[in-house]
Amino acid sequence: MNSSYLNFKDKNILVVGDVMLDRYWHGGTSRISPEAPVQVVKVSNIEDRPGGAANVALGLAKLGVSVTLVGVVGDDENAGILKKSLEKEGVECHFVYSPALPTITKLRVISRHQQLIRLDFEEREDTLEQNEKILEAVTECLPNANAVIFSDYAKGCLAGVPDLIEAANKQNVPSFVDPKGNDFSIYQGATLVKPNLSEFEAIVGKCESAKEIVDKGNALREKHSWDALLVTRGEDGLVLLQDNHNPFSLATAAKEVFDVTGAGDTVIAALTAVYVTSQRFVDAVEYANQAAGFVVGKLGTASITSEQLEVIMFARSRTTNFGVLSPEQVREQIKLAQLNGEKVVFTNGCFDILHPGHVAYMRQAKALGDRLIVAVNTDASVKRLKGEKRPINDLKHRMAVLEGIGAIDWVTCFDEDTPKELIEALSPDVLVKGGDYTIDSIVGADHVINSGGEVKVLTFVDGYSTTSIIEKANG
Template identity: 35%
Template sequence: MSVDVRLVRDLVATIDDREPLVVVIGDCILDRWTVGEAERVSREAPAPVVRVTETIAVPGGAANTAVNARALGARVRMVGLIGDDEAGDVLRERLETAGVDTSFLVEITGARTTTKSRVVGGDRVVVRVDDLAGTPTAEHNERLARAVARAIRCADAAVVCDYGLGVRAEDVVPVLDRDRPGAIVVDAHDLPRWASLRPDLVTPNAGEAAALLGRDLGTGADRVAAVVDARADVLARTGARAAVVTLDRDGTVLLERGSDEGYRTRAVPASEQQASGAGDTFCAAASVALAVDASVRDAVSVAQAAADVVVREAGTSVCSAAALLASVTAPAATVVDHDELAVAVERARQDGRRVVFTNGCFDVVHRGHTTYLRQARDLGDLLVVALNDDDSVRRLKGPERPINPAEDRAGVLAALACVDLVTVFATDTPIPLIERLRPEVYVKGGDYSPEMLRETAVVRGYGGEVVMVDYVPEHSTTAVVRRIREAAAASAGSTVPAAATTATAAATDPEGTPDGKVIPQ
């Protein structure tokens, strides 16, 4: 998990103490899920026949944002347009059951409530049918504006969820300007419409960001650099103090005024077929965090953790405060044996994820390690770190190593946000494990070239890529051990010259090289 456990605990406790008031303004949707088994193909058309086992109706769109905000501990008022039809009745009932105040909903006589119905056969959405509400009249828009004015009194945060289904900026912006809540978050398909509101945070996804900029962002992790390069344009066109661009399996990039660098969060990827409404959860969590005066970076970090919870579930799901806490405090399942690792890698590959593999002793984890592991993680979607066991470390580095046993070394690596899976191997090289997993990318950190590595021929033999990433001079286990020895010698009044200590370390540790370079491995 990429978010700090203490941050989540403190934030959840603050929300529980303060019970902030969050007003959600936007397009209310009823999500229907018809679930069953796809057993055969129809004779009437090339379509699966789904034997229905369950039908579920849950709040979607802005209503899903409202339910998520309530589940995280906020008091929530929902403002939006609904019809007086059966779908509207169901949606209102679901919101009230979740604890959301629905007294500010504007019900339109004779109108439809927007409904999105999905049919799921097995683990795949077979079809989605959208039944959209009609265009509201001027009278309906005026009623909505009056409802917003009543709802935002004493609000700690307001969230605008505009999917182009009826809520208009020209009706809502003047009201929010007159009685501005503590924080304003906008989640909209067309963000420039809301620029005059000067939101504290906007949350475009990759497609919305591309439309905003009028250019393609590229694919995969390349989108991160494209988003950071476009920081000034994104903030100027949205009028926002900060913008967080959500990049599905590549996490998010936060753009802030006064900072040229983007702040990244990393996602726990899931099958795209399972994920629905994760953006609503993200928006809700960020808004609730801002409502209790969290920094925007802390808000998006916690929002990423909340979104990671719901993408593991089928359908339109909700992240509660308890589920969020459980997800970040549960014992890590990061350290796995080779069989578990093979299953996880195969599952990731089936989901279209790019597997990155690296290995080393990682005896005393230092800045050199963390730098190259972050670089390695940026090369794909799943970073696997294979760790030499204690016997193989002794064979490689001498009888005084390792300083830390394999269990401790694995635990430290598993705690790093950039590391997805850790395993321990007993052979002198990871070649047998590489041959079994066949990762798309093999990475080494340090002063190597691919030709120096026996693994290179194996990886290239099955079509994989070998990448060398930068090392950080004077940040290696050798250097750390050397400094400890020098400090100990100095405190003991030793007359052993520092140069002699350095020479001894280099002679007994392969991480030191004859020309004085340091290899972080």
């Protein structure tokens, strides 16, 4: 992973396309309407988010990119809501106002994390006057842009997209297109076009194999003079096609799909942002895939920050994600786990001779969260604590045995007498100790509590101790 690819300082990306307001009504459902066989939703919360091209702009802003947005809105309250929310995130809005049209609004009714219905408020208009105003705004913004994204939702804003792409090419600004419709010739000369599989097949016909996607995709790319074509295939991953390059395929990064709303917006945003720093399509696609995998695990339109994306890419670059890891490697894995909403549990000890009490303790500790990390005293640390005859088993052997316990996700070590520094570096969600401790006497407890975590004391299983096992062995 090259972290410089996420350094977007002084980078500006222009977004042009169909902006909309995504509105969510959240509430509980407990009864059926007496008027019709439908659920009654008692609305308790109303949430507004930028959607469409506005969501692309928001995604770029969250990544830390300087963003300018051009789009068409109505002269209404929703346009004001949209502009205010975007400007709050640092997006510079150059809206073309159309008094005859409402701002496109999509209302979703949500109950118990499930979308019950979507209501669309929109009208389409693509007059010559509107197209000229958009071209004027784009031409004004292009000199300051490192790239331009055309986010097409077929609502009319990009009816004049051929002229917009030509304007970008004249100023040597690379253009990235998220397309729509059954005529891709309007995107002639773009740098990269990113259809999903159904959009792609609507143009080239049904593809029965990956080879057919490649063959038809390359023909389409050459026909329309695109530098690259990226076909997103949902759970089947992505395929990137470039001139004089072998096809590049990636499996989807999504582990669990909760809501695909805005996933395409995330792909085009992350893809373009990374391209302006790396100048490599392959790198851009890899980052975009991971970003999309993150957001589809969230409800509604979601975004990812450059810090979050860096953590994901760092963890992905490691061949070993579980088992015995260095403290630095564990720190990155914990970041990734917490980023995914997982609760990380930490415990520590010498674990010189493992016995059933230890195993039961590990299972209890793991039950307090999603991931368990066990930190082990080094041999030098054990000697200082237990005496010159300890440990019986060296650090490598002790860590290997712990690694084999199914409840444990990560095993690491520390050389100090206490794990205080390690706990402060890792910041687990739950700190666990076994024995007759009080919480205020546990090393690292204050840091965990002050960080919003918990501290738990577990009782060891009676009848087992390392000392008694050694004494028994020595007769």
